[in-house]
Amino acid sequence: MSVVGIRRMARRLALYGVAFTLIVAASSGSSDAADRGSSTDQAATSPPGNPPQSVSRADVDAALRLIPERVEAMRQKSGVPGLAVAIVFDDEVVYSAGFGVRKLGSDDLVGPDTVFQIASLSKALSATVVAGVVGDGTIAWNDPIVENFPGFVLSDSYVTQRVTYADLFTHRSGLPAHAGDLLEDLGFDRQQVLTRLFRQPLSPFRGQHLYTNFGLTAAAEAAAVAAETRWDELMEDKLFAPAQMSNSSARFDDYLAADDRAVPHQRDIHGNWIVTTNQRDPDAQSPAGGVSSTANDLGQWLRLQLAGGELNGQRIIDPTALLTMQTPHSISGPPNNPSAHTNLYGLGMGISVRDDGYTTWSHSGAFLLGTGTNFSMIPGQRLGVVTLTNGQPVGLAEATSETILDLIVDGEVARDWLGGYMGRFAELYESDTPTDWTASVADPIPPSPLLTYAGTYDNDYYGPMTVDDSTGILVMTLGPKSMTFDLTPHDGDTFLFTPPGENSVGPTGITFDVKDGQSVSATAEFYDMTGLGTWTRQD
Numbered sequence: 001m002s003v004v005g006i007r008r009m010a011r012r013l014a015l016y017g018v019a020f021t022l023i024v025a026a027s028s029g030s031s032d033a034a035d036r037g038s039s040t041d042q043a044a045t046s047p048p049g050n051p052p053q054s055v056s057r058a059d060v061d062a063a064l065r066l067i068p069e070r071v072e073a074m075r076q077k078s079g080v081p082g083l084a085v086a087i088v089f090d091d092e093v094v095y096s097a098g099f100g101v102r103k104l105g106s107d108d109l110v111g112p113d114t115v116f117q118i119a120s121l122s123k124a125l126s127a128t129v130v131a132g133v134v135g136d137g138t139i140a141w142n143d144p145i146v147e148n149f150p151g152f153v154l155s156d157s158y159v160t161q162r163v164t165y166a167d168l169f170t171h172r173s174g175l176p177a178h179a180g181d182l183l184e185d186l187g188f189d190r191q192q193v194l195t196r197l198f199r200q201p202l203s204p205f206r207g208q209h210l211y212t213n214f215g216l217t218a219a220a221e222a223a224a225v226a227a228e229t230r231w232d233e234l235m236e237d238k239l240f241a242p243a244q245m246s247n248s249s250a251r252f253d254d255y256l257a258a259d260d261r262a263v264p265h266q267r268d269i270h271g272n273w274i275v276t277t278n279q280r281d282p283d284a285q286s287p288a289g290g291v292s293s294t295a296n297d298l299g300q301w302l303r304l305q306l307a308g309g310e311l312n313g314q315r316i317i318d319p320t321a322l323l324t325m326q327t328p329h330s331i332s333g334p335p336n337n338p339s340a341h342t343n344l345y346g347l348g349m350g351i352s353v354r355d356d357g358y359t360t361w362s363h364s365g366a367f368l369l370g371t372g373t374n375f376s377m378i379p380g381q382r383l384g385v386v387t388l389t390n391g392q393p394v395g396l397a398e399a400t401s402e403t404i405l406d407l408i409v410d411g412e413v414a415r416d417w418l419g420g421y422m423g424r425f426a427e428l429y430e431s432d433t434p435t436d437w438t439a440s441v442a443d444p445i446p447p448s449p450l451l452t453y454a455g456t457y458d459n460d461y462y463g464p465m466t467v468d469d470s471t472g473i474l475v476m477t478l479g480p481k482s483m484t485f486d487l488t489p490h491d492g493d494t495f496l497f498t499p500p501g502e503n504s505v506g507p508t509g510i511t512f513d514v515k516d517g518q519s520v521s522a523t524a525e526f527y528d529m530t531g532l533g534t535w536t537r538q539d
Contacts, residue, residue: 055381055409060089063407068097070407071400074418075099079273080372080391081265082110086299087404088384091307093299102390103263104275112295115247115258116388117282118373119365122250122291123216125239125301127169127325127348128317130223132238134165135309135318139226141166141347149222153198159205160198168219169347170329171211174202176530178503180214180285185501186462186479190284194218199461201530209330209345213288216348220287231287242316243304245297252281255292262390264370273391276370280502289365295388298375302384305361306377326351326361326379354378356409362401366393368428368502376401383408393428395421429505433525437496437507445492450474453493453512453519457535462527465535476510493519499526 067087075083082100086093098110118125134141139148142164146152154160154175163173179200180193188196193214203210224231232250240248249255264276282290300311305326309317325347332350333343344351349363358378365373372393377384387400399417406413431437447453450469457465466477467487474487476497487495487510494511498504508526512519520537527533 053381055089055383057090059411060087060094060408062411063404064095066407067095067404068099070403070413072099074396074399074403075389077418078391078394078396078422079267080389080394080396081273082114082262082390083396083400084110084112084114084116084262084295084388085400085404086112086295086302086386087408088299088302088306088382089408090382091303093296093303096295096299098295102261104265104273110262110390111260113247114260114262115255115292115294116262116373116390117255117264117280117367117371118291118293118298118388119282119289119367119371120213121293121298121363121365121373121375121386122287122289123169123348124363124375125291125293125348126216126220126235126287127346128301128304128322129235129238130165130169130220130347131309131321131325132317133223133227133234134321134324136227139165139223141169141321141324145219145222147222148226149218152194152218152222154202155198155200156202156205159202162205165219165223166324166329166347167206168212168215169325170345171209171215171332172206172330173210173212173215174205174207175210175212175215176200176203177210177212179212179530181503182499182501182527183462184214184284185499185503186483187481188284188463188479190217190221190286192480193284194221196461199532209332211332213285216288217285235291239301239316240297242314243297243300243311245293245300248291248293248297250286250291252283252286252290252292258292262388264367264390264392266368266370266392276392278369280367280369280371282367289367293388295386298386298388302375302377302386306379306382306384325349355414358409364393364398366428368392368505372397374398374401376405378405378409381409393425395423395425431505431508433508433529435509435525437490437509441491444490447489447493447495448514448517452514452517453487453495453522455519455537456539457522458538459532459535461532462535464538465522467522497524 081104082102084098086096096112100110102108102110133139144162144164167173183193220231224234227234235250264279265273266276268274304311308319309322327346328344328351330345332345335342341353349361352360354360358380360378362376370392372389374397375386385401385404387397389397399421402417403413454467454469468475476485476487485497487497490496493514494509496507498507510522510524513521521534523534
C-alpha cells in the first residue's frame with residue numbers, strides 16, 4: 001500500500017474512534033500518530049461525529065510544494081485571466097498568492113491583495129455580521145424580522161409576521177428562488193425590490209430550501225435597523241474593522257475605487273475570453289452578493305470562522321451565535337442516489353460531508369457577468385481555502401479549492417475536478433424558460449401592423465412598459481431607468497428581445513394578446529416564471 005493509501009486508511013479509522021498508531025517514512029520526513037493528532041487518548045475522548053484532527057503541518061507543507069503549479073495549470077486550461085488563493089491551517093494563513101492578470105491585455109498581475117467582487121460569498125460574511133448583532137443581544141436568530149423592519153411584507157400575513165432572520169438566511173421563507181433578481185436587472189434599487197416582494201406567490205413556509213438573494217437582504221436590512229445603522233456601516237463595524245479586513249467593502253463604489261482591482265471577464269459567442277463591458281453593480285442586494293474583498297482579507301475571515309469567533313486573541317463574534325450559523329437548518333440538495341451525500345445549508349453557507357466523513361462549510365459565488373468564487377472549510381481539520389477569480393463561473397474556483405484540499409488532506413488529487421465542474425457549470429448558460437427561443441420557426445406568420453402593439457402598459461410587479469413604433473420598428477421601454485429593447489418579429493404576435501443583466505442568457509419572447517385589431521396585454525415568458533409577467537394596456 002502506498003504512503004497516501006496508508007494515510008487515507010488512518011484517517012478513515014480515526015473517524016470511528018479507532019486508535020491507529022503508525023510511523024511511516026516519506027520523502028517529506030516521518031509522520032506518526034502524535035503528529036497527526038490521532039493518539040489513543042484523543043480518539044477516546046472525541047465524541048461521535050467529531051473525529052480528531054489528522055492533518056499535520058508536514059502535510060500542509062508537502063502540499064504547498066505542489067499547489068502553485070497545479071493551480072496555474074488549471075487557470076490556464078480554463079482560460080480565466082486571473083485568480084487569487086488563500087489557505088488557512090491551525091489559525092494561520094499559510095499561503096496566499098495571485099495567478100494571472102487583473103485585466104486581459106494588461107501586465108497588471110493578480111496578487112493576494114487584489115480586490116475582487118466575491119458575489120454570493122457575501123452571504124456567509126453577512127451571516128457572520130448578523131451573528132455579531134445576535135451576540136450583542138440586540139436580536140435573536142429566531143426573532144421575526146418585522147419587529148425591526150415593519151415595511152417588509154409577503155403575500156401571506158401569517159408568514160410576514162413569523163419569518164425570522166434564520167428563515168431568510170437559510171432560504172426557507174417560501175419566496176420563489178431568486179425572487180426579485182429580475183427587478184434588480186431592470187434597475188430597481190434595494191428598497192424598490194423589497195417593497196414589491198409581497199406580490200410573489202409563496203411556497204409552504206419552511207417547507208423547502210429556495211435560494212433567494214433578496215429575502216436574505218431583507219433580513220440583513222432588519223439587523224441594521226435593529227443596530228441603528230446602515231448595512232454597509234454595520235459590516236465595517238462588526239467584521240471588516242475588527243478583523244483588519246482593510247481592503248473589503250459592501251459598497252460597489254469602493255470596489256471601483258480600488259487601485260489593485262480585478263476586472264471581470266466573460267466569454268463571447270465563440271468562447272473567447274473578453275473584458276466585461278457592462279459590469280454588474282450589486283449594491284441592491286449587497287448583503288447577498290455585493291461584497292468586494294481580497295484573498296488575504298478572506299483568509300482572516302476563514303481564521304475567524306474556524307476559531308469560533310476569535311481572531312488574534314480577541315473575541316470578535318459570540319461563539320454561540322456563530323455556531324447557529326454553522327449548523328444545518330435546511331436541506332439544499334437531497335441525495336440523487338442511495339450512496340450520495342445530502343447537501344445541507346446553515347445560515348449563509350452550505351454544510352456537507354466529504355467522502356472521508358469530515359464536515360465541510362462552503363459556498364460559491366457567481367456573476368455571469370464576470371466573477372467566480374468559492375470558499376471551503378474543513379472545521380475538524382482547522383483547514384480552509386478561498387479562491388477568487390475574475391472570470392464568469394466555469395468551475396475553476398470550485399476545482400481549485402477541491403484540488404488544494406485533496407492535496408493537503410490526502411496527499412493526492414482524487415479526480416479531475418476542473419473537467420467535472422466545467423461540465424456542470426455549462427448548465428448555467430442554458431435558459432430555463434419552457435420555450436427554446438433560439439429555434440427558428442418554419443413559415444412564421446407575419447406580425448400585424450406595428451400600430452397594433454404600440455401603447456402604454458402596466459404591471460404591478462415590474463412597473464410600466466411602453467411600446468413605441470415611431471422609428472419603424474417596435475421599441476419596448478422597461479424599468480425605472482427606462483431601458484429600451486428592440487422587438488424583433490418572431491411569429492405572428494410574438495416578438496423577440498434580449499433581457500438585460502445578470503440573469504439573461506439570450507433572447508426570449510413577448511406575446512401580445514390582440515383583440516379587434518389592438519393588443520390588450522402582453523406576456524413575456526422570461527418574466528412570467530412565477531405568473532407575474534403580463535402587462536395590461538392602459539391607453
